[in-house]
Amino acid sequence: MWRVAPMGCVLKAGCPGGSVLPFPVVPVPAVALLPQALLLLQLQHIRGAGGGRGGRARLPGAGGTHPAPAQPGEEVGAWGQWGDTEPFSAHPQPPHYLPYSITSVFFGGGTPSLASPGTIAAVLEAVAGAAHLPAGAEVTLEANPSSTTTQRLAGFKAAGVNRLSIGVQSLDDVELRLLGREHTAAEAQAAVEAARGLFPGRTSMDLLFGLPRQSLHAWTQGLEAALQLCDDHISLYQLTLERGTVLAAQVWGGALPAPPQDLLADMYQAARAMLVAAGFRHYEVSNFARKGALSTHNLSYWRAEQYIGVGPGAHGRFVPRGEGGCSREARVQMLEPIAWMRAVQSQGHGTGKRVMLSPLEQLEEVLALGLRTDEGITHERWGRFSPHLSLEAVFGAAGQALQQQQGWMVLDSGGLRCTERGLAVLDSLLPDLLCRLQRAWGPAAPRPSPGPGRRDRGAVSGGGCGAGP
DSSP states (O other): OOOOOOOSEEEEOBSSSOOSOOOSSSBOOOEEEOHHHHHHHHHOOOOOSSOSSSOOOBOTBTOSBOOSSOOTTOOOOOOOOOOOOOOGGGSOOOOTTSSOBOOEEEEOSSOGGGSOHHHHHHHHHHHHHHSBOOTTOEEEEEEOGGGOOHHHHHHHHHHTOOEEEEEEEOSOHHHHHHHTOSSOHHHHHHHHHHHHHHSTTOEEEEEEEOOTTOOHHHHHHHHHHHHHHOOSEEEEEEOOOOTTSHHHHHHHTTSSOOOOHHHHHHHHHHHHHHHHHTTOEEEETTEEESTTOOOHHHHHHHTTOOBEEESTTOEEEEOOGGGTOOSOEEEEEOSSHHHHHHHHHHHSBOEEEEEEOOHHHHHHHHHHHHTTBSSOBOHHHHHHHOTTSOHHHHHOSTTTSHHHHTTSEEEETTEEEEOHHHHHTHHHHHHHHHHHHHHHHOSOOOOOOOOOOOOOTTOOOOOSTTOOO
């Protein structure tokens, strides 16, 4: 199964291969931080290896230093050193001559809203000390309704957060109890209303479908209620049973029924029709936005840009030019929080694994991630990773491929993308597409390790070229 979303706080810059921190001067990757990483920041100051104005700042927990100035179109994450925890807005921006510019910052994984606003401000100050952080850069915080009072949200806004993603999951108390959530439907509604007041047009809500005993009617009714409450961004995820949870034990033990696949497909299609009718653009398998409220940060993953993951279990993809590297790497942070924190304290980072990605592995990721979006994979983006093997050379001229003939995909002057029908069954199309790529490329290369994330309608599972759609 392919899992993409990194855990923790993510920053995106302007070099290929990083999480989310926008850079206007020179594009580079992003950075992801887990709640445990935020805890470490509260416990002690982590010193950089330069930091500050134009220095070469280390990325505590990520490993390595800033890459050398990126080439046009590249991204890179940044980290620095901080001292106090005053509101982010109180700190002047570094001069524009800093070599890196951030595009987005994302605090996610676990419950980052449990961190204090001062801790969030300290992280953003560190970023602003290491790279140019424009006033309009997207800074997202994931939050649970149980930890989002109006006063607390106002504190996060003062710290520099300008976008909120709330894990509502459901607006039905029975479903919330089944999921083991601490909040009630009323608390979820209050949290969204408070967030919309503080972050108008920049509040997202997550909803789950495919719960045991959940009917299509109950799902559409809940979605109608969500449409009355929501702002301009909604994410829909199919429930994944996690080993060790009460709900998983009940379903696997036969006490609760697992929803049939046909019902899951009907729920997904019904939700899409309702959201599109309400003016939302279905811009990614699980994400819907209107009025241009797309997630800048998450788009960097789907467009195969660079990002740096910080925090236990976080994943990153970037080119470590500052260490003399010239190839995109996959880096995975240590999974166990205590071990990760000790490593950061002793050696400045908690990287547990780093793998140089082969050109084929990079293309496989471009394919699997890019097809999740309605824009698909442009010829220009594909060419950056594959200058000698075009989309047509791999997948055939327009209208020739099986997937195109059956109305699942389109390959034209705009690039390769899924149709509405194809987006709903992307997980069944990808194995064949990946095999086509491997055959066109030559001898099979090692598969890339999956990144962390939630399962949705576009998650991929399956083996090698022996498996068809």
